[in-house]
Amino acid sequence: MTSRKSFYLVREDMLTEAMEKTLAAKELLELGKVKKINEAVNKVGLSRSAFYKYKDGIFPFHKVVKEKIITLSIILVDRSGSLSQLLGKVAETGANVLTINQTIPLQGRAHMTLSIDTAPMKLDLDELMDWIVGLEAVEKVELVGTGS
Structure with a gap:
């Protein structure tokens, strides 16, 4: 039996600092401004462990909206x-x-x-x-x- 994950829409000002920095690091990587995760987390002032904790669970709203x-x-x-x-x-x-x-x-x-x-x-x-x-x-x- 697989566990189903729930999803929530959260306003930006409610995010933790680590979540905001994770989003910033992911954006640096997506835009090609840095090549490696280590560079991205150093640039935004985030630990690698915090990045890996949140990277697969937090996304900008516009990137996950399936409806058009x-x-x-x-x-x-x-x-x-x-x-x-x-x-x-x-x-x-x-x-x-x-x-x-x-x-x-x-x-x-x-x-x-x-x-x-x-x-x-x-x-x-x-x-x-x-x-x-x-x-x-x-x-x-x-x-x-x-x-x-």
Whole structure:
């Protein structure tokens, strides 16, 4: 009988320092900035034993999301061209907009949900969210769901 492992989604600020450093070391290795584990752990200030303890159990969210459809909650400033600018930025990434739901703007702000097929996307999810929040008309963006 095999034991089944449970998985949890944990916010970044809840991770231990060793877990954060493990992720940093893994990224250095993936990007080719270092060649060996020893170099990576030394660079981030982590013991090899801590790295081996966590390396197979902690991953950035965007690397393990199997579903290709995400839903974002966005607060958008009510200004001519805001929605067009947002959709243009999403299109630049190669993602495909599936649904848009937007409230009537109140006090100069509109709440919207945007469902996106990320399969053809050229960026990872974190980069997409950074791009969106970087738009002048966007006040807030949150990932509210994934699905298939």
